[in-house]
Amino acid sequence: LTAPVGIRERFAFASGEATAALDELRTRAGIVEAVLLSTCNRTELYLYPGSDAHLEAAEIVFAKKAGELVGGINQYLYRYDGSDSVRHLYRVAGGLDSLILGEAEVQGQVRAAYKLAESVPVHPPLAGPVIHRLFQSALAAGGQIRSQTPIGEGAASVASVAVELARKIFGSLSGRQVMILGAGTTAELVVKALERDGIGGLVVSNRTYERARDLAAKLSGNAVHFDRMPFTLAETDVLIASTTAPHPLVALDGFRHAMDGGRARPLLILDLAIPRNVEPEVGG
Known part of the structure; x- marks a missing residue:
């Protein structure tokens, strides 16, 4: 079903x-x-x-x-x-x-x-x-x-499976830049799953800036306001989206604008949200 x-x-x-x-x-x-x-x-x-x-x-x-x-x-x-x-x-x-x-x-x-x-x-x-x-x-x-x-015993979560998928795709997340959209339960589980990876940097973007700041601090990361989030994408290796927003936060036009300078490395986007936080066309 x-x-x-x-x-x-x-x-x-x-x-x-x-x-x-x-x-x-x-x-x-x-x-x-x-x-x-x-x-x-x-x-x-x-x-x-x-x-x-x-x-x-x-x-x-x-x-x-x-x-x-x-x-x-x-x-x-x-x-x-x-x-x-x-x-x-x-x-x-x-x-x-x-x-x-x-x-x-x-x-x-x-x-x-x-x-x-x-x-x-x-x-x-x-x-x-x-x-x-x-x-x-x-x-x-x-x-x-x-x-x-x-x-x-050792039960996984959607968040931990997403992080494990990112590990498999990149081989290792060591030194990688990770951005999380959202600061709720799923985002907290993503941060917990990343604790042992030695990532290069963490950025959390959330509607409530204070919650983003508190979550990012768990891995010595940074928080950004939603309106600044697209400009941070250009430096991101892994984007994990998990907000409860009723509409996409990463739209194709905004994504293209953020990437105007071009990228020399791949960007992995894992959208865990329902409704989706990222327009499907972004992946095309």
Whole structure:
């Protein structure tokens, strides 16, 4: 059950969008309990009870977010009912349904999605007794999976896999210039994965300059404002993008302008964000 990145990014909800969607589902469709989980690999809506009318309302919300798609959205949707939906959430929270088996970030994402539903100002709360028990038990199960089975031993993350790919491509990252877009959890994991590489320099660019500065300092790096980021690309060997921006931060025109002086060495771009931070045309 998967879809290409160009489709997944069209279904991706930022926190504010998820809050608005949940509020709409309650006020317009009368949905009783709901959690909207949106990560780089999935967008899932958990409903209780799941009547046909509620499911139809959910599809309308997804269709509105995705916009017009050839063939419609149903070709990309999957549905679980009853115990199958419980089993699925347990697998998600435990990292068993992730692109990288056993990765731990998804458990925090599941928790954050539940907390967001809890925060929507409606009464009765969207995180009602059934959803509450479902998500708390799924999070507990995820913790048990990682602590009581070998899956948690040396589990990789999307960030660590990205860094390992860069190592394989360059042979070594020693002396290389690395830029990270974003300063959230994924960016922090990238920095952690780079600790042993002896990179030549690190630049972090983030919407909040202070967060970029604090993260860059962990490897004695530098922070740059978003508006100065393109001018730093010319000196970069590896760009790893991981922000939650709803639109590309590296556009083809800006990229070409930044590279006007030409490059004597390759630039590796690893875009870990959904929606993508880098326009696909940049790679062409």
